[in-house]
Amino acid sequence: MSFVNFKNVKFFSRKCNSHTLIYDEACLDIASDRDVTVWRQYTKCVECDYAKVLDSNKTGSLLVRTIWPVKYKVEDGYGPVCNGTFNFGEYGRYQLNVTKNGCSNITVTEQPDEPLFPMLVAVVTMLSIATLWYLVKGAYRKISQWEIWNRLMRTESRSELLIGSPNNGTIRRVSTRLRSADVFRGFTIALMIFVNYGGGGYSILRHSPWNGLTIADVVFPWFAWLMGFALCLSLHTRLRTAMKRQTAFFQILRRSVVLIFLGIVLSSKGRIIEELRLPGVLQRLGLAYFIVGTLECFTINASNNYLPGTAIFRDLRSTWWQWSVTLLLVGAHIALSLCLPVPGCPRGYLGPGGLHDNSTAKNCTGGAAAYIDTLVFGEDHLYKGGSFRSLYKATAAFDPEGLLGTLSCALVVQLGVQAARVLLAYSHPRPRLMRWMLWALFTGAVGGSLCLFSENNGPIPINKNLWSISFCLVTSSLAFLIQAFLYFIIDMYTLWEGRPFYYAGRNALLIYVGHDLMKGRFPFEWKLEFPSHMQLLAMNALAVLLWLSIAIVLHRKNVILTV
Incomplete structure (x- = not known):
């Protein structure tokens, strides 16, 4: 449907059987001159068996999700009648006629809405x-x-x-923080709030069910990358002011413990102690921060004496210890994921379980990652949700923020540290930009090669739930590109001052904790009886604007939460 002919049909309250259609839903009416059985499956469900949705009826109406194209097949008492694939539009009503000669094409009886x-x-x-x-x-x-x-x-x-005025001798105070990094962090927290509050109901702003990459999937690794970026600059500054490495280590330990504790507290909302979720977003950030922070604390070059040498390798000199340990962690992640024996599951299984692979690994969701978390935490202390569960009908315990993914998360944090090393090793803007672009090209090429630049292929598919190595490298590549772009327009040429994201970036932890505590509460969220994209988009955008406004107020009052 073109925008010129757009008609906002959702307010006409269409129904499918007794169900009132909401966003991302359509209705398919089936009419036949004899009893037929209809089977259906979404194309997003990889190697999944068809599910029976209409059994031995002449007529019926099927509720269809419109996020992905639908595969269907029709059978009668003598065998297959027809099959096909169709992409339904939300709020639309469709007709499929079945006769002894076969099936008609699916036709539109009531025009769908334009979701975009x-x-x-x-x-x-x-x-x-x-x-x-x-x-x-x-x-x-x-x-x-x-x-x-x-x-x-x-x-x-x-x-x-x-x-400053020559009469009073006033001079401008120059900040030691990199403004573009604060803006990047603020943009990321704003995007995270928008995604966590619903993202307007759009599928591109929801996490991928399993393999693949959406806008929602990049938020978490960008936070980890920026955490490494800030860690390097902060640690370098503290050690240059004669702080002992042991003191810096205990500060890193304290911050890691506080992050993990905050994460457990936020995860405890609405849960009994026996089912308290132990892994989580802040918990993973805390562990990855401790791993990389400890490594940097005892190996970082605290001086600015970067030897001239070969300019292209200047930021890599004196970092062989850090990268050796990081690559060992990456190797351990790959080895455990592909080689660890999991009872009742194929070795090296990386799928979502349930209907995947024709239900041959039904209870093997996440493979080795889930097995390790179950041994360490127990099933009751793992995440019960996940968008993959409704698509693949998976019921096995799995937590996307488990222990195994923390090893690959440390790689993302280390790449953020490496981005900060570029600032320390190169004093001029142009070589900094060129170096970040080279890192973006390198990480993107390696990550893309691991998944063969596709969604479900390659030895290591890109997967946010498992924090696969390809996922970490591709998202880090995007982080390098965005940091280079923001540095160019903010720090180099001052084309934009980064408002209002700058204020949120200065107080990211407080905004994150606050948005999680206030989720589901007015005026940030409220219940909609029959939600549409327009209503959800307005509500979620309002929530982001409110939190950005709060960040501005906190900045003006000099209220900043640090740990």
Whole structure:
């Protein structure tokens, strides 16, 4: 359906049997001159058997999810009648006629909605507001330079505010933080809030059921990458101020323990102690921070004496200890994932279990990763959800933030550390940009090669649930690219100051904890009886704006949560 002919049909409250359609749902009416059986499966469900959805009936209406194309087949008492694949549109109603000569093509009886229209409206609105803001701001700055304006308002000129007045000797204070990194962190926390609150109900803003990569999947590894980036700069500064390495180590240990404790506290909401979830997002960040932080604490070059030598390898010199240990962790992750014997499961199984692989590994969700977590934590202390469960009908215990994935998470943190080393090793902006681009190309090429630049192929498919090595490398490659781009427009040429994300980036931990505590509570979220993309998008965007506003207020009051 084109945008020109768009009609917002969802408010007509269409039904499928007695069910009122909501976003990402459609209805298929089946009419036959004899009893037929209908089987269905989504194309996203890899190597899955068809599921029976209509048994020995002449007519019936089937509720269909519209996120992925649907494979279907029709049988009667004599055998197969027809089969095919169809991509349904949300809120649409469709007709399939079955006769003795076969099946008709699926036809549209009631036009579907255009799901991307609300997203288009939101993007155009935000761009318009941003453009208007910068036009007004630019006009104000231009007017404020006029001498008559300064006399009327009795204010200092912009040049005096920036470089100081020769009469009072005031100079501008230069921050030691990298502003583009704070902006990147703030953008990531804003994206995380939007995703965790629902992402407008769009599938691209939800986690992949198993293999694959969506926008929602990149948020967590970007946080880990940025944590490594900040760790290197902070540790380097502390050690250069004559802080003992033992003292720095205990600070790293304390922060790791606090992160793990906060993660367990946040996971405890609505749970009894016997089913308390032990793995989690902050828990993994805390463990990865401890691993990489300890390694850096006792091996980092605390001086700025980077020898000239070969410029292209300058940021790698004196880091062989760090990368040797990191590669050992990567090797351990791959070896355990592919070689650890798991009772009742194929060796090296990396699938979601359930219907996957024609149900031959039904109770093997996650393979070695789930097996290790079950041995260490027990099934009752693992995550019970996951988008893969509804698609693959998997019931086995599995936690996407388990122990095995922490080893590969340490690789992401170490790559963030490496990005910060580039800042320390190269003093000029251009070689920094070129070096980040080289790292982006290298990690992206290796990660893409491991999964053969596809979703389900290659020796190590890209998988957020397992934090596969290909997933870590590809998401880190994107992080290098974004950091280079933000550094170019913010720190080099000051084309953008990074507002409002800068404020959230300075207080990311407090915003993260707050958004988790307030999830499901007004005014950040409320229940919608029959939700649509437009309603969900408005509600989730409002939540992001509220938290960004809170970050601005906290910044102005100098309230920053650190551990």
